[in-house]
Amino acid sequence: MSWYIDKRIERTIEGLKKRNMEGYFVNDEAELIGLLTRLIPQKSLVGVGDSMTLFETGVIDFLRKGNFIFLDKYRDGITSEEKRGIYIKNFSADTFICSTNAITESGELYNIDGNGSRVAPMLYGPKQVILVAGINKIVRDIEEAERRARQYAAPIDAKRLGKDTPCTTLGYCIDCKSPNRICNDFVVIRGQFVKGRIKVIIIKKQLGY
Secondary structure: OOOHHHHHHHHHHHHHOOOEEEEEEOOHHHHHHHHHHHHOOOOOOOEOOOHHHHHHHHHHHHHHHHOOOOEEOOOOOOOOHHHHHHHHHHHHHOOEEEOOOOOEOOOOOEEEOOOOOHHHHHOOOEEEEEEEHHHEEEEEEHHHHHHHHHHHHHHHHHHHHHOHHHHHOOOOOOOOOOOOOOEEEEEEEOOOOOOOOEEEEOOOOOOOO
């Protein structure tokens, strides 16, 4: 099983490189934090997108305790207007960190977003975008990526957020027209003009959803 996973990771990292993106592999949280320490300059402006993976791996705590100007959208007492201000500032960040709904073995990134605050900075703005993803995010192709995001990740996330949508009752997506739906922006990233702007760190664990 370990050999099989390693081969999938190798193919995925090679696929990312062919698309002008960088791929990294780490075994655990300690290696992840060590790599982030090398990739993110001290005293630089850092923003994050919604991601359970960043909490599970300790990345949020690392940013809060580190020598960074951290745009902390999760801080206690933050207002909706303050959060919106952070979303705008993320476009000027030196580094933007989040996860991804799926990565194909050929190096494509597939994401679904509710209001675009996560996918928009991935596409444009920040000098560097770092995506942290568990091995469970690797899929064969875009078709599998869409199934994974719509039929698995999105219903779970909608449930976590307490959304009143059909998927939180049924447990699967029916492409509803609910005003509360979180599946509004469907984005596929197939490459980058700026070589290495997007960096994908694959950690050899099941993380997020």
